[in-house]
Amino acid sequence: MERTLVEDTINKIGETITLKGWVNTKRDHSKIVFIDLRDRTGLIQIVGTGDLLGSLKLEDVVSIEGLVKARPEKMINPDLTTGTVEIEALKLAVLSHSAELPIDMSKETLEVELPTLLDYRSLSFRHPKIQAIFKVQAVVIDAFRRALMEKDFLEFQAPSIINAVPEGGSEVFKVDYFDHEAYLSQSPQLYKSLLTTAFERVFSVNHIFRAEPSATTRHLTEAVSLDAEFNFIESVDEVLDMEEYVVRYIFDEVQQHCQKELALFNATIPLMSEKFPIIKLRDAQEIIFERTGRDCRTEKDLAPDDEREICAWAKEEKGSDLVFVSHFLTKKKPFYCYPDPADPEYALSVDLLCRGVEWSSGGQRLNDYETILKNVHEWGLKEEDVALYLQAFKFGSPPLGGFALGAERITMYILGLKNVREASMFPRDMERIDLRLSSAK
Ligand code: ATP
Ligand code: MG
Numbered sequence: 539m540e541r542t543l544v545e546d547t548i549n550k551i552g553e554t555i556t557l558k559g560w561v562n563t564k565r566d567h568s569k570i571v572f573i574d575l576r577d578r579t580g581l582i583q584i585v586g587t588g589d590l591l592g593s594l595k596l597e598d599v600v601s602i603e604g605l606v607k608a609r610p611e612k613m614i615n616p617d618l619t620t621g622t623v624e625i626e627a628l629k630l631a632v633l634s635h636s637a638e639l640p641i642d643m644s645k646e647t648l649e650v651e652l653p654t655l656l657d658y659r660s661l662s663f664r665h666p667k668i669q670a671i672f673k674v675q676a677v678v679i680d681a682f683r684r685a686l687m688e689k690d691f692l693e694f695q696a697p698s699i700i701n702a703v704p705e706g707g708s709e710v711f712k713v714d715y716f717d718h719e720a721y722l723s724q725s726p727q728l729y730k731s732l733l734t735t736a737f738e739r740v741f742s743v744n745h746i747f748r749a750e751p752s753a754t755t756r757h758l759t760e761a762v763s764l765d766a767e768f769n770f771i772e773s774v775d776e777v778l779d780m781e782e783y784v785v786r787y788i789f790d791e792v793q794q795h796c797q798k799e800l801a802l803f804n805a806t807i808p809l810m811s812e813k814f815p816i817i818k819l820r821d822a823q824e825i826i827f828e829r830t831g832r833d834c835r836t837e838k839d840l841a842p843d844d845e846r847e848i849c850a851w852a853k854e855e856k857g858s859d860l861v862f863v864s865h866f867l868t869k870k871k872p873f874y875c876y877p878d879p880a881d882p883e884y885a886l887s888v889d890l891l892c893r894g895v896e897w898s899s900g901g902q903r904l905n906d907y908e909t910i911l912k913n914v915h916e917w918g919l920k921e922e923d924v925a926l927y928l929q930a931f932k933f934g935s936p937p938l939g940g941f942a943l944g945a946e947r948i949t950m951y952i953l954g955l956k957n958v959r960e961a962s963m964f965p966r967d968m969e970r971i972d973l974r975l976s977s978a979k
Contacts, residue, residue, distance in 0.1 A: 539603060545579035548623050550606045557582065557625065558633070560664065561598045563644040568592070575602065575625075581666065582620040586627030596643060597636030597664070603629035619798065652957055656970065663963070670799035671961055675949040677795050678788050679743055682764045682943070685787035686741045689780070691766065694733055696726030696744035702923035704728070704914075705872050709749045711759075722747035725942065730767040731874065731903055732930035734938045739768040743945075753968055755957045756895060758946060760966040767940030774876070774886040774902040777939035778862060781890060781900060782814050785860070785943075792952060803953040808859035808892055815852055816862035816888070822848045838870040846894040864888040864901075873913040874927075876902035876939075890941070893951045900941025907931045 542555040559577035571591040574581045584591070584602060594600065604625035615621030641650050641658055648655055648665050655662045662668050683693065700723045703710045711722040725746050733740045742765050750757040766784065771777060789807045792800070800806065817825075823835045826847045834844050840863065852861035865884035868877045875885040887901035904910050910931055914924055921928065949961040959965035969975055 541601075543579045544575065544577045544582045544620060547582055547606050547620055547625065551608050551623060552606065554603060554605050554628065555625075556601060556603050557584075558601045559599070561594050561596050561600060561636075562666075564591075564594060564596060566592065575600070576664070576666070580619050583615070583618070583624040584627050585624055586630070590627055590630050594630075594632070595636055596639055597661075598632055599634035599636070601631040601633055602627050652959060653974070656959065656965065657974070659964065659972070667802050670796075670802045671949060671953060671955070672963060674792060674796050674799050674953060675945060675961065677791050678948050678952070679762070679764065679945055681788040681791035682784060682945075683741070683743065684791075685784045686739075686766055689739065689783075691739040691741045691768065692737045694730070694737075694740050694742050696723065696729050696742045696765070698723050698745060698747070702920070704919050704923045704927075709751070711747050711749050724748055725763065726765050727872075727874075727942070728924065728927045730765050730940060731938060732927050734767050734769040734940075735930040735933070735935045738770065738936075741766040751968065755959075756947060756950070758958055758962055758965055758967060761962070762945035764943040764945055765940065766942075767938060769905070769936040769938035771902065771937050771939050774864075774888065774939055777900055777902060777941060778814075778816065778888060781898065781941045781943075785814075785890070785897075786810065788948070789952075800953075803955075805953045807952065809853065809857065810860060811856050811858040814860045814862055814890070815856040815858055816864055817848070817852075818865040818884070819863055820865065820884075822863055825851055838867050840889075840891075840896075842895070845891055845896060849891050849894045852891075860890060860892045860897075862888050862890055873917040873919060874903045874910065876904050886939075888941075890943075895947065895951060897947055897951070898941050898943040900939065902937070902939040905931060905935045905937050907935070 539556040541558050542550065544557065557575055559575045562574040562576035562581055565572040569588050571586055571588055573584045573591060573594060575584050584604060604627045606623055607626055609622055609624055643665055647667055648662060699713060700721050703721050705724060710724055713720045713722060723746060726742055726744050730740055730742065744763055744765065746761050746763045748759055750759055793807050826844050827833050827835055829851065830847055834841065848861060852858050865878060866887045868875060868883060868885040871885045871887050875887050878884050878886050889896050890898040911928065914921060946958050946961040950958050955961055964972060
């Protein structure tokens with residue numbers, strides 16, 4: 539008999555169907571046994587005799603023929619999409635046996651510490667709440683793509699192996715590259731910018747690699763970056779407008795397609811005012827000083843506490859979970875950042891913060907060849923390390939800008955996860971590449 543998916547059972551009351559999936563939970567009352575069967579579309583309750591279902595173990599893979607029955611009113615389970623029906627099992631075939639489970643998968647939330655959850659990553663993916671994280675992430679990435687394709691951006695594939703690190707080398711992984719030294723790319727920044735001089739509007743969904751030597755809850759050593767860059771801009775405002783459009787598009791899609799997933803985490807889409815507020819770094823630092831007495835007014839960037847504080851301010855004063863912070867010190871930014879003509883000590887570089895943390899960095903970039911070349915020298919870089927970049931800007935290059943959003947951070951802060959590792963299928967950090975490095979030989 540053709541397979542019916544769990545989510546389709548609610549339309550098949552009175553029919554005999556075949557379901558295939560995993561035994562998610564089992565309640566054994568000896569003569570009568572209840573199981574929740576799981577497939578990619580959800581969970582459904584199956585009831586059968588002890589003779590038929592009694593020997594099943596959790597995570598066994600089964601094919602069950604059964605009759606779809608409407609549940610009596612008082613037995614309806616509102617927490618389950620299929621809570622209005624249950625299946626009376628008639629025939630069973632076990633397609634694959636599972637070994638004894640090392641962790642308890644039956645709870646609504648996996649009650650294990652994150653390291654254990656990651657030690658059993660292949661298994662933890664099967665938990666509905668873990669699956670929900672990656673469904674949301676897939677929608678986020680898909681929405682990013684579609685938002686930009688609707689604006690006529692071309693998707694490109696960013697390289698991961700690069701020959702030099704003009705943006706500074708302390709947080710970069712070295713690679714043995716035949717007889718040479720190469721590096722893993724920290725960002726496709728230079729590639730996306732140079733591509734605008736040919737394609738005008740480009741974006742990429744790519745992996746970035748950072749040898750972050752600290753263990754924070756928001757840094758991975760390999761992360762997914764959502765990068766966009768475009769030219770023929772009149773001002774940096776166009777970059778911010780594009781970013782705001784993309785972020786709103788992402789939220790709309792998550793709102794539309796991830797109701798079930800948001801509910802599992804009791805999560806809501808970030809609060810948005812009519813327009814995302816923007817504040818200069820200096821003004822943000824003043825506000826933080828006034829609100830907390832903490833003096834960060836000479837710092838070049840916002841520390842984690844400052845990011846939380848300015849987000850709290852934006853929520854209270856502007857009714858927004860999101861806030862742009864602009865005008866970082868030009869000299870502390872990479873060589874391609876565009877100084878504000880009105881105040882060149884500060885650059886037209888802009889971070890987007892949400893729910894207390896940085897989600898993205900972006901801004902306007904220099905497009906004048908001579909100025910870029912001058913900066914390359916002033917920043918102490920080698921011309922040959924940025925040769926391809928310079929080449930692009932030597933031969934006609936319109937004003938440009940762009941931004942990069944972290945896919946794991948977005949997922950983490952939409953769902954209110956405690957650690958960015960939860961939002962990465964295979965998180966890499968100082969202590970882990972799939973397995974704990976300390977346990978590797
Ligand atoms: P932070 O200051 O939070 O360390 P950053 O300024 O170094 O971030 P950018 O180079 O601006 O990061 O990268 C753009 C975006 O990519 C960040 O805003 C963030 O969302 C994401 N991102 C950067 N580094 C990491 C990382 N190590 N792990 C996870 N996401 C990251
Ligand atoms: Mg940044």
